[in-house]
Amino acid sequence: MARVAPAQVNQSLVNGLTCLQELVLADRPIGVRELARQLDMDPTRVSRLLGTLSWLGLASQDEDRKYHPGPAVHVLSALSLHGSRLLSDSLPVLRELAAETGQIVALGVLWRSHVCYLYHGKAHTPLELAVGARGPFPARQSSIGRVLLAQLTAAELADLCAHESDLLPPEGVPAFYESLSQVRERGYSRGGIHGESLAVAVGCPAVAALAVAGSIDPEQEVQLADRLREAAARIHIGKSPDDV
Amino acid sequence: MARVAPAQVNQSLVNGLTCLQELVLADRPIGVRELARQLDMDPTRVSRLLGTLSWLGLASQDEDRKYHPGPAVHVLSALSLHGSRLLSDSLPVLRELAAETGQIVALGVLWRSHVCYLYHGKAHTPLELAVGARGPFPARQSSIGRVLLAQLTAAELADLCAHESDLLPPEGVPAFYESLSQVRERGYSRGGIHGESLAVAVGCPAVAALAVAGSIDPEQEVQLADRLREAAARIHIGKSPDDV
DNA sequence: TCGCAGTGTTGCTATATATGCAACACTAGC
DNA sequence: GCTAGTGTTGCATATATAGCAACACTGCGA
Missing domain, CATH: 1.10.10.10 (Winged helix-like DNA-binding domain superfamily/Winged helix DNA-binding domain)
Known part of the structure; x- marks a missing residue:
């Protein structure tokens, strides 16, 4: 990156x-x-x-x-929605995943110390509440944020922490870095206020992250992460139109 | 404007x-x-x-x-989608209108000499094909484009035509201005290659336009325009969050 | 293989423009 | 009325930007 x-x-x-x-x-x-x-x-x-x-x-x-x-x-939202294609390319995957899990599914990107959602909703959540309706959420409390932060190099993370003081957590910097290191190892992250969401990165290099949130059975955690990774792999990032 | x-x-x-x-x-x-x-x-x-x-x-x-x-x-598309809220605010109206008419419904904005679509699809068009999937379309051939051009002042229109030569139609400038004047009078426009779409402006001042495309019975034209205007009035533009 | 025509990028330097100071107009609260 | 905050402006100048010219690269045709 x-x-x-x-x-x-x-x-x-x-x-x-x-x-x-x-x-x-x-x-x-x-x-x-x-x-x-x-x-x-x-x-x-x-x-x-x-x-x-x-x-x-x-x-x-x-x-x-x-x-x-x-x-x-x-106009800018119309232009960038077309130029990005991320939302349109991922919608089928998101809706399918939401129907399958019965949970909230979210797709978000990292913006400074926050996560911004392109999509956040359940299978039957009306689209107007699922798309573009949520404001930014603190990245360090979000599974999406944590898994995206874990993709950064040490230098990038240090630079971001230097500019975004609200990114630094109460437990201190070394513990924060260590927890991100674990996220990197596992390939997925937990987040939410009570650890009720689970996220994997989308794209290589990662440009977004895909999460499921709700009640996650700890024993199904690894399985769910695999499922999410499978879904993430189906979301194409920035392919040329010739690939369609 | x-x-x-x-x-x-x-x-x-x-x-x-x-x-x-x-x-x-x-x-x-x-x-x-x-x-x-x-x-x-x-x-x-x-x-x-x-x-x-x-x-x-x-x-x-x-x-x-x-x-x-x-x-x-x-990131920009997530940010602007949230900041604009136009897509999320209009989705219920769009989907309802699509179901009711059985036709293609579109919401677009004017960008230079083109129309850019936030939404374009039928009731059962998969969202990934309806949102952000279409590229720009020449404004002067589009009902959305024509109704938005008709909202411009003479000075604005002259300025735009000066910068965008592809906006000038084969039938000449005076006829173009005259047809836009008629659009202004009627309060809706026809467009598409064969006049198969009908559009009204959204917002005051207009920031977007709402269209129905497909087979339009000429005798139902005025009625359909009224219906579109009613739908357009239900789309909120740039309200503060306190209005929610 | 070479030459040509196109491409994107760069260092350098001149200058146009962005910047910041200070002043002004405005608003709300005490 | 005064104070403390607000947003904007003219002005002068420092500097960031712009454009020239050179370079490296690529693809095509002779």
Whole structure:
């Protein structure tokens, strides 16, 4: 997952996309200075970038002058849904798995210290509640988050922990690293508040993770993990259209 | 839909997002110079911007050094799907309408000279084929495109036509403007290769459009348009979470 | 095999633009 | 009315970006 930096990284683009991502995931309108504090960025810069996003329709201001996603985010979601194909490619697998297990099935990606869900629901969960309806969840408490964190190199994990202090758990850093090491070994992770979910990575290199959540019989754990891995293998990541 | 330009628009961000959008919608990997020609941008700039997107994981190169969407586009689709909520909010309406009419139902947004679909399918179309599976379609041939173009001001439409030459139809500009004027008057549009679809705008101001396609009895046209408008009114656009 | 035409990337440097300071306008609460 | 917060702006300037030119690479045709 480590990428070679090009000769010149365009910082404005990096900063602007950072603002956009934060804005889109905020669960309420956010002010310029608040966002600047969150991102440790100068408020003028943030104001300028949000102004540009607003001009593009990707942001919009309310009557309190706070920013929230604008109309062009609908366009962005249509574009990226098509460009990613992950949701459409995985839906059959997800629905089948949900029907088979009778449990909640989830597909999520890691975004900073959180997991963002593309899908989260049971077999008969209405689609509008299963797709795009949940907000971000802390990665370290999520089986999806833990299995994705376990795929990172030590350097990547250290870098992420350095930037995301809320990723560091109460039990301390060494124990955290050790538990991720165990996840790596087993090939699956447990998560949820009471360990009620189980996840495996999707894609090689991993770009998402697939989880089942609900009542998991400890004796069936390994079997379920195998089943999930089988399902994950059926989800194609970023294949060219010629593969269809 | 006209937006006030902020004091200082960040051009790098605008250019970078333009590259990203084009990349995500390309139906095959695209080269730097090809994209530069399409966007009428200097190739070095495009190379630099794509390099930055690649560094962020939003782009990736194949063995021919051409660029295609990278793993972070999955994250972007999860983020924007959540931020937009348009797909999740409209799914019940779409599926109900599809069941009721027995026809194809579509929800799309206008992106440059094309329509991009969030949803396109019949009542029993598998979700993986209905969501995010279709690529862009020329706006002027689409009922969704025409009804959305009809919502633009004269200035906006002129600006768009100036930038998107493929938007200009064979019958000429005045006739095009006149037909859009009629769409505006009627409150719905016909589209498709043989006029086999009918669409109304969603949202005020319009951010998307809802269409039915298939066999449309001309005598039921007005009635169907009313039904579509009723359905469109049930799709909430960009409400704050407090409205849920 | 060589030459050509296309490709993507880079170092370098000039300059256009992004940045941040400071000022302003606005809002809410005491 | 004052204070503390807010978002935005003009201005000047530092610097990040942009483009030139060179390089490495690839595929095709003679």
